[in-house]
Amino acid sequence: MAFLNFYATYFAQSSSLISNIDGRKTFSLDGYWKIIVDPYENGFYNYRYDERDNGYFKNQKPKSKSDLVEYDFDKSDSLKVPGDWNTQKEKLFLYEGTIWYKKDFDYNLTSGKRLFVYFGAANYKAIIYLNGTKLGEHEGGFTPFNFEITELAKEKANFLIVKVDNKRSREFVPTVNTDWWNYGGITRNVFLVEVPQTYIKDYFIQLDKNSNDEISGWIKLDGERLKQKVDIKIPELRKEISINTDENGLGKFTFSTQPILWSPENPKLYDVKISSERDSISDKIGFRRIETKDGKILLNGKPIFLRGISCHEEAPIRGGRANSKEDAETILKWVKELNGNFIRLAHYPHRENFIRVADEMGILVWSEIPVYWTILWDNKETFRNAENQLTEMITRDKNRASIILWSVANETPLSDERLNFLTKLTEQARKLDNTRLLTAALENHYINESTIVIDDPFGKYLDVVGLNEYLGWYDGLPDKIAKINYVTVYNKPIIVSEFGAGALQGLYGDKMERWTEEYQSYVYEEQIKLMKKMPNLGGMSPWILMDFRSPRRPLPGIQDFYNRKGLISDKGIKKKAFYILQEFYKGFF
Structure with a gap:
């Protein structure tokens, strides 16, 4: 029932977006x-x-x-x-x-x-x-x-x-x-x-935050006749309930049932139909719980390790902005081939059909807004814009079982203004949806030459701490990685949201030669050893699945305006490091 405590605040904050x-x-x-x-x-x-x-x-x-x-x-x-x-x-x-x-x-x-x-x-x-x-x-x-x-x-x-x-x-x-x-x-x-004239504008139907057998939610009508009877049906569960919306068009509900819980191993989706006097809408919704306990991530009450990869919204092989369902299927099949169960969508909300394919294929998702690097933390319009993008992301995707993490930032520099900005975003996210975990990709610092501490003060407000690090690429050479240890001030799960190295597919050489597939492979081998001793490690999403275009990467003959840290080239060819990560993830089966 804790879920329903947020419904009134949601409608005070939400956008005018039509869902589904x-x-x-x-x-x-x-x-x-x-x-x-x-x-x-x-x-x-x-x-x-x-x-x-x-x-x-x-x-x-x-x-x-x-x-x-x-x-x-x-x-x-x-x-x-x-x-x-x-x-x-x-x-x-x-x-x-x-x-x-x-x-x-x-x-x-x-x-x-x-x-x-x-x-x-x-x-x-x-x-x-x-x-x-x-x-x-x-x-x-x-x-x-x-x-x-x-x-x-x-x-x-x-x-x-x-x-x-x-x-x-x-x-x-x-x-x-x-x-x-x-x-x-x-x-x-x-x-x-x-x-x-009066239609079903929006709805939220999910497992209650603290239960495996209680579904809670609300329905919101828009139009002239807001007080109506609304029916909610889940035929496979043999559930049919009726509620009455109030003068604002809002109706809330809770009912007991025993759904098969959605998971990567069994991404069960139920047909859900909502009907008002003049409108009806159908959806496919999965029911699952996500929470943290004692430094671990729990899916449906059981610990899970997020075997992931990061990904930009770049179209496979043809390039440009990805937009089709076929693009989504290609990318998520690669994740499956990697033995992965998790994808971090960098650094902005990806298209809706991608999230729906993730629902169908059983891939867990980190979804993020582009509060990235050097945002103007003290600008009120900048905050309003970020808050609106956060609201639109959650409004669109709140019924998707695959999304388990809302992320509010990536690699942002420490300051009081930044902490205030990001803290307010987490407050808004929890008002909109208290059933998912909140995270952000944070940076770290050394306390001596071999120890890195995770102590960003923003971590206090997160459920899961994301960590970006580039040992072996921007921070020393690959042989440095074995000398490093991590400590954290938080008893919270850590996802290493980025690590990696650049390689031009087809360029071979010595493992200490930059841009070769051997160098990238060496970094992955050493990073995997480091991950095994990382405190509270709940998952990882190395940088990145596929090479992607970036104006920051002009090196002729190597980058040519591509970030080459992908495990797969922009032509769809797998590099050696793909198979190293694939083998590591295979060990979790």
Whole structure:
């Protein structure tokens, strides 16, 4: 019942996001969109840098041969959605700035229904217009957003225009300096979503935090008639309950049952159907418990070691931003082949279909927001942005059994302002979801030449302490690793969230020669020995599954704008170190 104590706070904090798009009536707007590249933002600002009232979002056409209109979407180039612009057009490979997107569509809205437009993500800042009217804005490149268009949409000849801008800025989340490619564009699916006048907007259905046989949750309606009877059915469990929502459209429930618990060995998902007077929605939900006790991570009451790997949202083999279910299946099959049961999604929320495939395949997930490196800790708007991205991540994925860890930061420098910023984020995360564990990837320091201490003061507020370290790569050579010991001030599980070394696939040589597969293998061999004596080790997610693009990595002939720490090359070829980690993980069976 502790779960339900948080429901009131959740609705005071949550976004307007519609959950479970897959379970609703949708119309895809994916495909080719017309685009205009606008590096000076001429379609948005006039020459005095004031916002224009007749910008590109008006989609103007000359009404006579004398009219001056200096753009034309219909005669311009096209880009595919979902997709990044960097890998679709060579001339846009390094482009950072504004591109305008336009999509024409017809839609015959059913009488008495409402219509929304839903974006899986657009990087980084998006301003959305329908038929020349501004719908709103969204900031953050990895979380979904939606707007209602019921009163604006027409049966014929609608034009949806989106200004997408991926310029980096000091106050953004992430900030100006990262170690991944700044893929711009509408990078995830776009849908029209049709719902009844009063519809099931959101819901949370999970095992109670302290029970294996009690399911708790809530349902939230949106619309004119908020007080209704709502039915929840789980046919396989022979469970059917009815609740009544209140004047705010909220209904909560708890019921006893005995589900087969979801786990990597048996990723059991149940069909769940929620029905109100005019709406119904289905989902596939797994039920499991995750907790910590005496320095260990417990899944369904039993200790588990997280045999993991980190991964960016880079498309396997073809490159660019990953977006398809097939991309997810390829990546997670590699994790399975590695004998893994866990993946750390760096350094931002990955797409929803990836999490659903993880649910199906039984891969545990660490999901993170891009509070990364040198965020402006004392900037109120930066915090608001980070908090909103955290809220959108949890809102979208809170019913996914595979996610066991919400992460609020990566490699952030110590300061009082930083501690206050991150502590407030953990408070928000616990208000939104108290059934999962909280973590962050922290750094460490030496107390003597052979001892490293884990004592970041932020660790006090976490359930699991993440640790990034690069012994043998940035910190000495591989033969240094055997001389190191770790100590921790926290009796909490530790996940070594990053270690690794770079190697160009196919480059062979001496084990002390940088960039060779032998050097990378040597680092992994020594790191595995170190892991075996790490205190409270609950898991590991070495850096990284696959080589990925990064502007920070220009070394010709070796990096060529790729971070080469992957166990698999950007062409999908496994390096020697893959098999070393595979063999280590095999020992846990």
